[in-house]
Amino acid sequence: MGEMRLKTNGPVTLSDVAARAGVSIKTVSRVVNREANVSSATRERVEAVLSDLDYRPNIFARSLAGSRSYLLSLLFDNPNASYVHDLQLGALRQCRAVGYHLIVEEMDSGAADFEQQVARLLQGSLTDGLILTPPLSDNALLLAALAARGLPCVRIAPYTAGEVGTAILIDDAAAAAELTTHLLDLGHRRIGFIEGPSGHGATRLRYDGFASALRARGLAPEPDLVVTGDFTSRSGMEAGERLLARPDRPTAIFASNDDMALGAMLTASRLGLHIPEDLSVAGFDDSRTALLTWPQLTTVRQPVTDMSAAAARVLISREPMPRRIMFDLEVVVRGSTGVARG
Amino acid sequence: MGEMRLKTNGPVTLSDVAARAGVSIKTVSRVVNREANVSSATRERVEAVLSDLDYRPNIFARSLAGSRSYLLSLLFDNPNASYVHDLQLGALRQCRAVGYHLIVEEMDSGAADFEQQVARLLQGSLTDGLILTPPLSDNALLLAALAARGLPCVRIAPYTAGEVGTAILIDDAAAAAELTTHLLDLGHRRIGFIEGPSGHGATRLRYDGFASALRARGLAPEPDLVVTGDFTSRSGMEAGERLLARPDRPTAIFASNDDMALGAMLTASRLGLHIPEDLSVAGFDDSRTALLTWPQLTTVRQPVTDMSAAAARVLISREPMPRRIMFDLEVVVRGSTGVARG
DNA sequence: TTGTAAGCGTTATCAA
């Protein structure tokens, strides 16, 4: 049929729309990308054809020709599945709302080949920006590599200030202090503290808040009542054993996250202690775990999905990135904490 | 400087390598893609330059020109964070091993606009294949849309046979029967069963296995001892309450997943029942939850990450997709089940 | 065995 070539099927392209609307592809492109300098008459006509043909831009052509990929990556290296999951959800929903997609990458910052992992990740780098989740938010090697390549990144809940990207911050210390004060107000004086692993940013902040609240009341943290876990329930159980096996056991336990608090509760119930009559238990994060326990956990709500949604928003906007964004935390009092006995 | 154009920086491309190796870009392409018909001398020379310049193919150019995107998507709509997480991990690691990336998408199959969600997902479809996780593996609307567009998909643990894609199967019924037999062997005769939500594929299979094991011993499931949950711990707690409040309460509870089993255990411990002396509890999945409890849960191990890794492998291979791949399950006996009292 | 040339569907440049 010579020149006459009818597209029978396949995805609708800019030229399909252009042909039908009687304009050039550049004009269609302008309309699609909401650029200026299109007469409203033309714009309307093109828009009609666009929705008529149900045009969808080809993300690969876009990325190849242009300077953005419409892809974001979220990096994680955290044993806490539900925390990672919630973080993903926030970013995912924000991405979807604006036509972006989310690529997830697992890193192993403890592995010997971490440097290679980073190199491999960035060499093939195909995303417009990275969302770093704890403990990656504080990984010096990763941050340096990102800075060297000028890749935009947002660090979720980092501990160190750092010069790179945007930090999404929550005031862990203030919230931990507030929760500790809640326990003090209930009459508790011997409070066990289960801290997180030392590499993790939140660990020190939460402990600092705990300690400062005690000091504000003229008390001091007792070294024997501070034990270390790794943010898993299992470690919380073990920490609970160490704390509760003591003859002068604490009347309350404050765990640095909900999973460890659950572990402590399981140990307590195994030892025949009733919560909150014999022992108050509090966690941190208000994860799903906090609702699984009985009684439900007193904890600190961290707006995890909001934080990761904000992270995605910052990366997508392509405007100058703010140094930091602060989120408020909230102490959530539930049934697991009560008046100290005696 | 006329023709002389020195690339000062920017990513290394095929032509950079070609120029340096003194061959055409097509030859370099052949080497990169391990195609035949390249003399070993040429191949070696090109490979040297390739690694020398640290060439990385541009995934967007590849996708635009070729027929694959080096991207897979994993769809989920499941409240169980750790199940989804483990599934992601398996797919993620498989992808990474072969230079693919994983895009995750959240769907809401209960929403009124689900059809639009599917349309939007597939219109912009940029991946080489989809991994469907329960309960999406059985979603008729989604499967039909996928089939209509000829998009390859792998269905993880579907309940219905279906004509579409590859099914990654586990013999839920056999495993549930085996676990039930374990309880019967311990002397339990009144066994409570907490089933999953009705939309979920595994729900009926696990119940069927439970029922058939009872029948094999001349017993029958008692309708009063079968209650429904939604796979969350919370629903397990509530189901536990209904089962254990009865005067003739069961001596064992078999929950269709670990989270619900944890819920039942929490209820039991609240009611002052000791496990396993007063009550045996068993779960299903061998998720992290199974190790959080005390005593640890007797459960069924489902090789979740292996299953999703296999799913990714099938999609990436581009060979004719098998109708089904079977995985073995394993009953894991731990401390939460014991000899029936009396 | 190797190379040439034509796309792939966009964005970007520059002229009209």
Add this chain to the structure above:
DNA sequence: TTGATAACGCTTACAA
């Protein structure tokens, strides 16, 4: 306000 036309970096015919 518009539109040719050249990239973008690769794969895929097809030729040599």
